[in-house]
Amino acid sequence: MSGDVRYRVRALDRAIAILRILNQYNGLNPSEMSRLTGLPRPTALRILMTLGEGGYVVRSEADGCFRSTLKVRELSRGYTEEDWLGAIVRPFLTRIAATLIWPLAVVRLRGSRLVVEALTDHTSQMLWQRETPGREISTSVSASAHLYRALGDEAQRDALLDHALAQDKAYRDAYGWTDGDVTDAIERARVNGFALVHHAAYTSVSVPVWVGAALYCALNMRLQGPKEVHVDLIDGHVRALFDAADELAHEIVSVVDPSLAHECAGPAIQVAEIAP
Amino acid sequence: MVLVESVCRGLDVLRVVNAQADQNLSEISCAVGLPRGTSYRLLITLEAAGLVERIDGCYRVTQGVCGLSHGFDDDWVGGIANTVVRELGAKIHWPITLSEHYAGHVVVRANTDMESSMTLEPVRIGTRIAMLSTASGRVLLAYASPTKQRSLLEYVKASEPSAAARLGEHFVEVAAMIRTRGYDIVTTPNGRQTALSVPVLNDEGLAVAALAVRYFNTAMAPDEAVRRLIPALQTGADQIGRELLARGSMLH
Numbered sequence: 001m002s003g004d005v006r007y008r009v010r011a012l013d014r015a016i017a018i019l020r021i022l023n024q025y026n027g028l029n030p031s032e033m034s035r036l037t038g039l040p041r042p043t044a045l046r047i048l049m050t051l052g053e054g055g056y057v058v059r060s061e062a063d064g065c066f067r068s069t070l071k072v073r074e075l076s077r078g079y080t081e082e083d084w085l086g087a088i089v090r091p092f093l094t095r096i097a098a099t100l101i102w103p104l105a106v107v108r109l110r111g112s113r114l115v116v117e118a119l120t121d122h123t124s125q126m127l128w129q130r131e132t133p134g135r136e137i138s139t140s141v142s143a144s145a146h147l148y149r150a151l152g153d154e155a156q157r158d159a160l161l162d163h164a165l166a167q168d169k170a171y172r173d174a175y176g177w178t179d180g181d182v183t184d185a186i187e188r189a190r191v192n193g194f195a196l197v198h199h200a201a202y203t204s205v206s207v208p209v210w211v212g213a214a215l216y217c218a219l220n221m222r223l224q225g226p227k228e229v230h231v232d233l234i235d236g237h238v239r240a241l242f243d244a245a246d247e248l249a250h251e252i253v254s255v256v257d258p259s260l261a262h263e264c265a266g267p268a269i270q271v272a273e274i275a276p
Numbered sequence: 277m278v279l280v281e282s283v284c285r286g287l288d289v290l291r292v293v294n295a296q297a298d299q300n301l302s303e304i305s306c307a308v309g310l311p312r313g314t315s316y317r318l319l320i321t322l323e324a325a326g327l328v329e330r331i332d333g334c335y336r337v338t339q340g341v342c343g344l345s346h347g348f349d350d351d352w353v354g355g356i357a358n359t360v361v362r363e364l365g366a367k368i369h370w371p372i373t374l375s376e377h378y379a380g381h382v383v384v385r386a387n388t389d390m391e392s393s394m395t396l397e398p399v400r401i402g403t404r405i406a407m408l409s410t411a412s413g414r415v416l417l418a419y420a421s422p423t424k425q426r427s428l429l430e431y432v433k434a435s436e437p438s439a440a441a442r443l444g445e446h447f448v449e450v451a452a453m454i455r456t457r458g459y460d461i462v463t464t465p466n467g468r469q470t471a472l473s474v475p476v477l478n479d480e481g482l483a484v485a486a487l488a489v490r491y492f493n494t495a496m497a498p499d500e501a502v503r504r505l506i507p508a509l510q511t512g513a514d515q516i517g518r519e520l521l522a523r524g525s526m527l528h
Contacts, residue, residue, distance in 0.1 A: 011283050016322075058355075067348065068348060076342050101423060134326075225379060229435045
């Protein structure tokens with residue numbers, strides 16, 4: 001399909017980018033949208049007005065911000081998620097989110113891409129910025145990437161390393177990470193058995209979900225706010241996440257391969273060894 | 277302003293692919309009412325964006341379409357609450373504010389500050405205000421589930437240490453008092469006004485937002501303010517809650 005780039009409709013590409021970003025933020029004005037998309041402000045405004053005319057977005061008179069309306073769900077209602085997500089993961093996340101409170105996500109390696117398969121952001125008031133299912137995340141600077149690169153099998157580690165070297169430089173640059181920072185973070189994840197990354201706006205924790213001897217997916221929690229706010233509470237969150245990951249593993253095994261149910265424990269974890 | 281026709285057409289095509297999987301180019305073109313060449317270019321664009329895939333000449337949506345919704349995809353304040361807030365403001369004249377919480381802050385989502393002649397210091401929409409020291413923040417905390425209340429308090433204590441020192445340690449008792457009477461009342465930081473706030477509740481009795489009014493302390497005593505203003509606030513909050521429920525929103 002890449003050979004057909006010259007036939008692509010540029011305005012539609014831009015509108016898709018704008019809708020994706022609107023889903024992440026609770027209201028953006030045209031200038032903010034221009035900054036986030038890299039489009040000139042008049043172009044962004046024209047597309048936003050077009051989306052408004054179609055009923056997909058609405059502009060608030062009070063703050064001048066555009067927001068998505070319920071109509072955007074017509075653009076996704078035909079998608080049917082995979083069985084393990086619909087039957088196991090999504091109900092599990094909804095149930096467990098009532099106890100763990102902070103937004104949860106299940107991240108899985110697909111080929112060489114790390115993809116957010118399901119998450120609780122849609123109904124959470126605990127984050128300023130929401131993610132959506134299907135989003136590909138960094139293979140260098142995300143907690144789930146560190147977890148896979150530390151605890152995954154050789155094939156998983158190789159796939160991620162190739163992807164990180166080939167395509168993830170922009171992420172590393174944007175977050176100001178050096179190759180050494182990435183290596184250190186992976187080593188900490190290997191020692192601790194889980195991954196922890198403090199970003200400027202939030203802290204991200206990922207723990208492994210083992211099915212048999214395989215790292216099946218990562219269970220992730222994001223805590224809004226600077227590092228200092230959460231540093232004393234991280235131990236408790238990590239323990240709760242490990243308990244939840246064990247529960248999720250057993251539920252996945254019941255669908256994926258019941259013969260593996262007794263092998264879900266994974267390597268022993270020493271939570272006291274947290275190295276932020 | 278001139279609208280961008282290809283955007284509308286492209287999203288029409290995507291809606292058609294959503295409505296029925298495994299249609300070919302001719303069927304999609306026919307359903308949208310566009311020439312095959314135009315539909316083809318739009319489908320190429322959607323495919324390159326990771327929203328649709330083509331298998332044996334037929335199209336279906338991919339997981340990528342979830343990125344167009346499933347985030348902030350329901351502007352319930354614009355759709356429901358603004359009308360109620362405006363009507364309430366017109367009825368009781370004092371400035372009305374609707375707030376939500378995001379993590380440990382209260383965010384003003386709608387108000388009548390610019391329409392009310394009795395506003396002392398207008399608050400901009402989107403302003404973040406403290407949780408423990410405001411009536412709306414305390415109402416949102418008091419009507420959170422016990423586990424969420426505990427997590428929010430831990431967060432707020434770490435991020436608002438001064439307020440936590442005054443209130444955080446005893447908030448369980450404060451929350452019980454707020455829930456018993458159904459509202460909270462707090463003097464604003466300037467000392468010249470008082471805020472009254474009630475929760476907008478979901479079907480589980482948990483707060484999704486707070487509806488508040490501010491009045492001048494010189495205008496009436498607190499007990500008179502409660503008697504005159506709380507019934508109208510509660511009626512407005514109930515109306516928003518009912519409309520949210522009727523809409524079947526997945527909100528919070």
